[in-house]
Structures are given as structure tokens and as C-alpha cells.
Amino acid sequence: MDNMAVKCVSALLLLWMATFFPSFPSFALEGRQLTETTDIVIQDIDSWRKIDAEPDSPPASLEALQHLYRSSSPVETSIVNHSGAYVARLKLNNQMAGAASWFVRINANFIDQGLGFWQSEQYVNTRVINFSQHGDISSPKLMHTQAFELPLSQQESGFLWLYIKAEHYALPLSVEIINSASFYHKQFITNSVTLFSIAVMLTLAAIALTLYVKTRLAVTLACSAYIGLHGLGWAAASGLIDDVFNIESINTTYLGVVIFPFAIAAASQFTKLLFNFDSLHKRLAKLFNGVSIVCLIFGLTMPLLSFSISFTISHIIALIWVPLAIVTGWKMLIYSDFRAKYYLLGNLLYGLSMLYYILSHSDVFTGQQHAELIVLLALAGDCFCILLSLAAWLQQKKQDYSRAYYLARIDPLTHIGNRYALSEALAQVDGNYIITFIDFDGIKQVNDKLGHDQGDALLCYGAKTMANTLDSKGEVFRTGGDEFVWLLNIPLSADMELADMASATEEIERMMTQCQNALQSKWPQSGISYGVAHARESNNQSECLALADKRMYQNKRSKDKRRIA
Template structure:
């Protein structure tokens, strides 16, 4: 009987030790100037049978804690509900405010209970994504304040539930000065980056409304969707609108495929792959379609799978964009330098970001800020590449416009330029229709080079004679038109007389070099016709009358 009693006593003692060991916790001694970082191994316990709702009381949370076992590994890329118990001792002699920061990007439910040894419990602390109304707005993570009296000690009980833990679920206990400093930097960088991206997207959208060029719309979507995605992932949208129906921090991952689809189309249009590199055009069209399909099905999948798919898309896009930038730079494409620089910044930061969400690189708490700053730089570069593209298009258009409206031989306006000029004049204009005489003789006797020289010299002479009174246009082989502003003359009769004098001067200049040449012309003004076409036809008719009069009364040649 004694042996049995002793065995029972031993078993009871072992059971007591096991029960006590189940409450083993991390103990932190809090000093004003010291921040404490508690790694996520050995402090969290997985709740195997997750409750339908979070624990409503400290006793319920204790029960969950007792019925679970410690997790030895990091919680990176895990999901579900976890509980923890931390022993805290405020070793200062004054009342101190501490902040507890849970390094989790996506938090569906987060509850804290402070069990003081000296005082009554202060109640539940809600730091979940939707319940953090009274907690500090610290983007990219969750935090809550913990005021402690002098020499106060106790136990901090934590409950957290999320569909995915992108980072190690470590806990920082920070003094108020350090907390507000870090909060300011994090919030400032986040707001600056998001505001910059959305502003650049708005600029690109305005360009689209003005130009209706698809590349500007793709650029706006590329930049804007990245900005909206980070506004969601950082918690900014939740902090601004307090949306209760969904956890908006998940939307960043959901938006990302659409951003890459836009980036793919922007790249294709920026480098004109449709006409210059058809295989690359098919590649980027295919990538856009895949990203669009992925973006549509991600909401139907678990968030962990969606998170993995978005990261796979990033791993595909980043090297592809860099390779394209290098390839276009080799082709001396003027847009590639901005595109490559931006994607190098974004690619390196995204590589670092992905590593921080894996077991290969842990403990990196500012990966999001680095990516956002790099992405902001990328967006600047992308907009610069778009500006360079638009500048080139403007130059191409100006060159085409010039070639279409400028006569290549005489470098004055052609028939199309005259048509445009006629549509812009008011009812105060004079038209002079001009036809060279003797051009055939010059070509036959002296050669076409001399004929061309005559046309060039005549055009230059007429332009100098007109000065600011009007413009000269070449409308055919040896046909020219003067379009004059009648307000440049004192009255209509004096205008006709002055035009005739200028014609005589031009003819004398031509005949001094090519004696066999001459000028026939006809003058008409706006009051003589109902529109510009009739006025031009009238001037043309008078030009032929002038030419016929020369043949009827030929000028005697010098003997």
C-alpha cells in the first residue's frame, strides 16, 4: 500500500510539473530606454480546433492556451489562430507607456488581455484589422498601447488569427518615444509613396484624356494599381474608411496581377512591339491574359495560395522587365534607359521583399517600405519613359506634318498647306495666282538642274518680297500662290498696285539670271467672291488672261 501511495504521489507531482511547464512563458523586464524583440519561436501555440469566434474572455483564452502545444518553428507562411502568454515586469519607478507591436501584415482577429498581478484586469484589447479603432494607426503591422504603473508586473495574453503570416510572427515591446518615432517614419514613407504613385497615375490619366493614346492609359493603370494595392496592403484604406465587410489588407495581393497585366501592355506599347517585335508582342499579350485570369480567380482561392501566385507572377515579371530593358537599350531605344533603371530599382527591392517573406531571410521589418520607395522611383522612371515616348511621337508627327505640307524643292508651303491657310483666313485677304514663263525653255536648253534652281530662287525672291504681308505657296510644277492680308495695305487699289510692283521686281530678279523666264499672274480679293475657292479660281483665270495678253502683244527682243 505504501508503494502504491508513493507511485500515486509521483504521478501527481509529474502531472503538476507538466501543468506548470505548459505555462512556461517568455519573461521581459521593461526598462524605459530598452526595446524588446521577442522572436516567434517557442512563444506561440497553435489552436488545432479553431473556435467559431475569438475568445470573449481571459478565461476562454487561458483554456485555449492550456489545450495547445508550443510551436518550435517560425510561423512564416503559416496560417490559422495562435495564442501566446508573455510575462512582463515594469522595472521603472514611474508610470510608463509601452506599445506592443505584432509583426503581421494581415490580421483578421487580434485580441490582447493584460492580467496584472497588482491590479484588476483592464479588459480586452482589440487590435484586429477591423477592431483597431482605438489603437494607433501604424501601417504594415498592428500595435496597441500598454500603460503600466511603477513596478507593475503581470501576464500579457495574446490571440491572433490570419489567413497568412507573411513575416515571422515576432512581437516588439517598445517604449513610447521609440514607438512614435518608428510610427512617424513608417506612416510618412507609406503616405509619401502612395500619394506619389497616385499623383503620377493621375498625370498619366490626364495625358490619356488629352491624347487618347492607349499607352498613356496603360501607364496610368500600371502606376495607379500599384498605388491602390499598397494603399490596401498597408492598411491605409482600412484606416481611412473602416470597412467592416472585408479585410482590405488582402486586396493588395488581389490587385497585383491586374497591375502586372497593365505593366505588360504598357511595355508592349511603349516599345511598339506590335510592329517591331511581333513575338514579344505575343509574349506580353499572353502574360497580360494570364495575369487577368489570375486576378479574377484569386478571390476564389485561399489567401495563402493567392499570396503564392502573386509572388510567382512577381518572380516572372521582374527578370522579364529587366531583360526587356537591357534588350531595348542594346537597340539604342531612347526609352529603355528610364524603363531599365525603374525596373532595376523595383526588381531588386521586390527580390529582397520576397526573400523577407521566406525562411531564407528573416527579421526584416522594413521590407515593405523599401519596396514602396523603390516602386515610387520606378513609377517616376516609367512616367519619364512615357514622356520620352510622347516627345518622340511629337517629333515624328512634326516631321510628318512638315513633309506633308512643305515643298521639298523650294522649302515653302505646298497645296495642302495652302488649303489649311485658306480655311483660317477671314474676309480680308488677297490671292495672287502665279505661273512662271519660259520654264520649259530653261529645262530644254540649260537642263533640269537650272530649272530647279530657277524655282528655288524664285520662291526665295517672292518670300523676301512679301515679307510680313503674306505667304507664298507652291501649288504645282511652276505654279505659285500668294495669300496676302489686305489689312497690310492702306486700301485695295493701292494694294493691287503694290502687288504689281512686287511682281515686277521678282520678274526682274529672275530675268537677270534666266533671261528667257518671266512671270504671269492674276490678282483677286475677298470682296469679289463668296468664298476662298471662288477667289482662288478668279485669280487663276486672271493669270491666264495675263499670260495670253503676252502672246498677243509680245515684247520686242533687243537686237
């Protein structure tokens, strides 16, 4: 028992001396052994100490950091959802046969200041390591977190002193020490997935913006903002913007949280416009307008609030928006809305990933890996589905427009162009055209004796016959009742002689006789009266059409006189 008591007292004494006298020999604290397979995760409550009086700037020397360490107290609970400055001291021993490098990763999304000192037990010089958000230019880039390289000589041991300060710690502030192979593998996976997902989102946003430039439809602009703001937000939160532009005036990683409410405001407007809530579901339109307004207010006020409050607000918005979007997609799917299947699938992916992400940033569900990567991949999939829903919406609009265009310009009985289509065709012709105004004879007798069904059949047969006769020489239009117009594209040269004009007129007469014979073979009491006018005889298309109409009536009256005689 006496020996056991002596050993306990000695161990406590050595621990106390190692804590308050960092230069105390290394046998006082065995430390963590770094081997070829090293993959150490040091939990926050095992390593960090809270600094009560936070300095305005990081400690300028190892001595200053040691003073902060001695005057601080160890944390007793996880640092997750806390803020402020913390210090740590880690004892490390290189057990490799030769020199080797390890990588130290600080598990924190947002870092304002990060400083490290390596105090070797074998060498006099102290190595200074800057891994803050703005001071990590030479550090290896690992998105969503901060990391730095720690090269050690053969059998080198010593203390790694760390200082960190941030507005908010979204995750437990663990420290991971891994070998080079593991780090580069993690770096490749993390950076590749992040860059791929952000590139997909920004590309899809650019496509939607291009559609807006071409169509000027508000739904395409809302879609571009929805996808683009999510892409920009994650580019900021991952540290990509800071890595690319090295902005020193602000910590750009915080912008991801600030941008998020604006992205949801755009998503809300996109949803309203996509499903046409303004005309079909007015109560839902008011709901989504309200969501947009609330999100905009929060987005504008967040820069004035502490980041911890902003972080909480963004998560609350996500918790409200995701179920709302999923329920909306499901409801629209019940209504057999063709766009809902893409919208619902995308938001299900996004919703499940966001649930995982939020839980991984809480005290309930900590220690989960790759939460950001899962959200990014799911969000990229969501954005792709959102663009598919927009494409389906545009396709439907195009079909509706084509149907309306067709109905507005096509005669429903004969399925040839109507008066509106004739006006458009006349507006597009140049100086080379011939107009033939046509009126069917005997249509009243056919209606009275054979019925209106036969009268309609005569009109349809006549329209088809004339279209086949004209072929590529021109178009036929029904301008009303039994009146039709031919617009021929027979070329008329500037020096066209009367003989050539007469030849063109004879060709029209021949075709007209052919059509009339076809009609009379089925309806003997029918016939065709027509008048021909060409561009050289008038100043514009309207005058030419009026002249052809006049000549048609002249032709009809001459036939009536011959019939009476």
C-alpha cells in the first residue's frame, strides 16, 4: 500500500510539473506516439482550455501562449455551439525511423484566428504555424476545415501549442493527426466533391440565367437565384472564395450562413411561380410570399447580429423550409402536376441531407463524418432536379403557346391558315407576290338541299384540293365563310413584260379550273369565282388584296349574267 501511495503521489507531481513547466523533461508526460499508421482524434474536452479574457490579437510568441495556457482552465463539456478563444497543448513523439510529416486538422468550419507553435525537445528553434482563415496561404487546402503540415525529424518529440478563436464552433473542436497518405486521400475526396458540387450548382444557375435573358420569365430568374445563391453560399462556407481571392477584410466562411436566407427567399418565389400559385392556389401564394419576406428580413438583419444567432436562424429556416417544400411537392403530385415529381425528388434529397447535417451539428448526433459533403452532393442533385422541373415548366409553356398560336392562326374546319395567318403572311412578303381572291359558288344550294354537313365537306375538300394544287407555289387561307385567298410566291422581275404577266395569270386560271372540276365532280351545283392581282398593280399588300377582291366580284357577276342569259 505504501508503494502504491508513493507511485500515485509521484504521478500527480509529474503531471502538475508538466502542466505548469512546459520545459520539464519529456518523461513527465508520455504524449501521443506518431507511427506509420497514425490516425489520432483528440476530443475537445481532452485538449482545449477556455481563455476567459480574450486577447484582441493572437499571441505573438510561444511565451505569451504559454501564459494564456497556464491562466486558463480546461473545458468540462464539448465546445460545440460555443464561441471564443481556446488554447491547447499536445505532446507528440515521432516514432518513425526517419523524418516524416503529419497533418493536423482542426475540426472547425469557422476560424478567425489560428496559430500554432511547435516546441521541439531536441532542437532550440521554435516553429510558428499560422492556420487562420486569412493566414493559411502556405497551408494545404482542405475545404470546410483548417489544416497544417507538421514535419518532424527522426525520433523528434515535443509540444504542439495551439491557439484558436472563432465566432461559433458548429462542431466539437476535435483535433485530428493523420499521416500524409491519409491526409492527401481525405483532401482529394473532400476538395473534389466540394468543387464538383459547387461547379454543378453555379453551372445550372448560369443556364437558368441564360434562359431568363432569352425568355424574360420571372420563374427562370427565381430558379437562377435559388440555385446560384446556394452555390455561392457553399463556396463561401467551404472556404473556396477565401482560397481563390484571399480576401482579408472579412472572414468569407461566415457568408454562407448569411446568404442562406436569400437563397430560401428565391426558392420560395420559384416554388410559387413554378406551380402558378397566384392563379391556382392563392392561399399558398400568400404563404410563400410571406416566407420570402421573412427570409429577406432575416438576411438583411443577420450582419447586425452575432454569428451564433445568425447560425441558429439559418438552421431554423432550413428546418421550416425543407418540410414545407416536401409537403408542397407531395401535394402538387397529388394534383397530377407534371413538374412536382422533379421538385419533390430534389427536395427529398436536400431535406434528408439537411436533417443529417443539422443533427451532426447538434449535441444529439455528434461525431458524424462528411456531413458537408453529403449535403453538397444532395444539394447538387436537388438543383439538377429543380432545373428539370423548370425545363418541364418551359416545355409545357411552349406547348401551350404552340397550341394557342395554332388555334389563333389555323381555321378549325379546314385546317388551313385563317385571316390572322394571312395578315402575318402578307406582312412578310416582299415585292414579288400575286394574290388570288376566291369565293365558292353554290354553297347555299348545297347547304339548303344536302345539309350543312355537306356544305362543310365541300369547304374542307375544296381547301385540301387547292392546297394540293398550289403545292410549293404558294399558300391558301380561309378568310371567312366560303371565301379563300391564294398568296403565290411567283417571282416578278422588275422589268417583267405584260406577256410574262399574262402567262402567270394563265397558270393561275389553269389551276383554278382544275380545282373547280374537282369540286363539281362531287357537287355539280358548286363552282369557283376568283380575281387575280399582282404586286405591280398596287402600292401595298392591302391594296393588292382589295383589287383581287374587286375582280372576284366582277367575275361572279359576269357568271351570273351568263347564267341569266
